[in-house]
Amino acid sequence: MAGTTTAWTTAWTTATVVEAVREGDTSSPRVRLRLDVADRVAHLPGQHYVVRLRAPDDYTAQRSYSVASDPADPLVELLVERMPDGEVSGHLHDVAEPGDVLEVRGPIGGWFTWDGSVPAVCVAGGSGVVPVVSMVRHAARLGRPDLLRVVVLAKTWAALPYADELRDAGAFVALTRENLDLPDGSVRVAAPPYHDEVHDLLDHDRFGGADEVRRAYVCGSVGFASYAARLLGELGVRRDVVRVEQFGVTG
Template structure:
C-alpha cells in the first residue's frame, strides 16, 4: 500500500457529528482535494478566530481508506481549546481547515503480522487498521490490545470486541477478566510471532507497554510509538 503524501491546507465539511457524553465526539467530514490515507496516519485540524488567532491539533484517522468520508474521534480534554470546540460547538455543515494525511512511520498496510497496543483514545489509529484489514482479508495479521478505565472510556469498544481485540479495563470487569491493567504476561503471549508492534497512548502508558514488550523479548527496533499528553 502506497503511503499518502501530506497535502497542503484544505477544507472539510462536517457531514456527521455524534457525541458520546462529555468525553468524545465522532466527526465525519467530506474533504476537498482529498488524498487517500494509509491506516495510522492523521490530520491536523486548525481553528481560526475572527481576530486571526489560530490553534491546531493533530487527530488520528479512524476511517478505512476506502471510506468516502474521513472519520475523527476526538477526546475532549480539560482546557483543550481545539478539542473543546470540536466537542461542544461544531455542527453538521460547518467547515474546518484541515491538513493531511500526515505520517510515514506509524502506518500499517497489512504486510506484516503486527501487535497494536492502545490506551484509551490511542485506539483510534488501530480502528483504521482493523477496518482496512477486514476489507482486505488480512485480519489474521493484526492483533489489537486496548486498555481503558471503563467501557465508556474506550472508543469503538463494540467494534473492537467484534474484531476479537483483547480488552483490559482497569475499573470494571470485562467478561471473565477481572478489572486490572494489562499484565506483562498477557502482552508476552499476544506478542508471539509478531514482526512489528505499535503502541499509542499517554506517556506513562507507552513507557509501561514498552518495558513489558522488552521483557517479553520484543526487539525495540520493531516497536513504533505514538505518545500524547493532556494538551496534545
C-alpha cells in the same frame, strides 16, 4: 492497499462536517467527526490530520487527530476527546455540527503507519486506540483480520472509544477501574494486561512467538506508552520493530 507507498501532504484544504456523534461519559466526553475532505489524498492507517480553527479576528488554534477510518472510506473519520479548557477540542465537541467547514491538513505521518503487508501487534491505551481502529478496519476490508493482534487498555468500558467494535474484532480488552463481562460469561477482573496474557496472544501461528514479531505499534499517553513498550520488550519483541506514538494533554 497492502504494500502501498505512504501518502502524505502538508497542504491546507477544507473539510465539511457530515456527521458529529457525541459519545462517552462525563469523565471522557468525545465526538466522532465524519468529514468530506476537499482534494483528499488517501491515507494509510496510523496517519493523522491537523484541524485548524480560525476566529473572526484571524486568531488560529490547531491540533492533530488520528484517523479512525479505513482508507477506502469515502469520508475521513476523526475522534476528538474533549480536553479541559481545550480551544480546539472544546469547539469540535460542543459546537461542530453537520455542514460546518473546517480547515484541515493531511494526511500526515510515515513512521506510525501500517499498509497491511506484514502481521502486526498493536497495544493501545485510551484514545490511543484511534489509529489502531483504522488498522483493524483496513485488515477487515482486506479479508485478513488475522494480520493483527490487538491489546487495548482503558479505565472503564464507557471511556474506551470504539469499545464494541474492538471487542467484536477480537481485541484483548483490559479495564483498570471496573470488571469486564466477557462474551463467554466469564469476568475479567480490573487490572492491566499481565505478561502471560499478552505472551499468549503473541504465541500464535501468525507470529511464531514474540521474537518473530515483525511490526509492533504502541499508542497512548506518555506513561502508557512507556509501560507498553517495556512490556513488549520484556516478552522478547525486538526493539527495532516497535513503533511508538505518544501524546500529552493538549486541547
